Amino acid sequence: xxxxxxNELKSIASTDDLHISPFREDGRTYGTPxxxxxxxxxSELYVRPYxxxxxxxxxxxxxQKAGRITAAGISKNVSFEPVHGAVNDAIDAAYKSKYKSSxxxxxxxxxxxxxxxxxxxxxxxxxxxx
Numbered sequence: 001x002x003x004x005x006x007n008e009l010k011s012i013a014s015t016d017d018l019h020i021s022p023f024r025e026d027g028r029t030y031g032t033p034x035x036x037x038x039x040x041x042x043s044e045l046y047v048r049p050y051x052x053x054x055x056x057x058x059x060x061x062x063x064q065k066a067g068r069i070t071a072a073g074i075s076k077n078v079s080f081e082p083v084h085g086a087v088n089d090a091i092d093a094a095y096k097s098k099y100k101s102s103x104x105x106x107x108x109x110x111x112x113x114x115x116x117x118x119x120x121x122x123x124x125x126x127x128x129x130x
Contacts, residue, residue, distance in 0.1 A: 011072035013040040022060035022067035039094035052112035083117040
């Protein structure tokens with residue numbers, strides 16, 4: 001595994017164009033890119049599905065554990081890690097700050113979306129093949 005660079009996180013944090021593509025069941029083909037909200041907290045990238053654990057991309061992400069994201073002109077192979085616990089409070093705060101004017105904010109910090117929080121971790125170029 002690897003970490004995001006400071007510049008990558010700054011670029012992703014400042015944009016609203018993150019598309020997530022978990023692998024399909026074959027473990028090789030990327031799923032259809034889905035636009036989702038993203039936030040950065042303590043140098044980590046997080047996303048939540050509006051429909052919580054019933055979201056198709058979420059189900060694929062936790063099942064396949066890897067895929068690709070594109071945002072701010074960056075395309076990366078990544079792994080997906082479900083997140084629970086106190087870090088969700090900081091993630092809520094980041095959503096409130098970044099998306100404060102959106103009518104969709106409340107559902108994204110509500111229990112349904114919060115229960116399906118995912119950390120996105122870049123995969124080293126040397127280990128991108130599964």
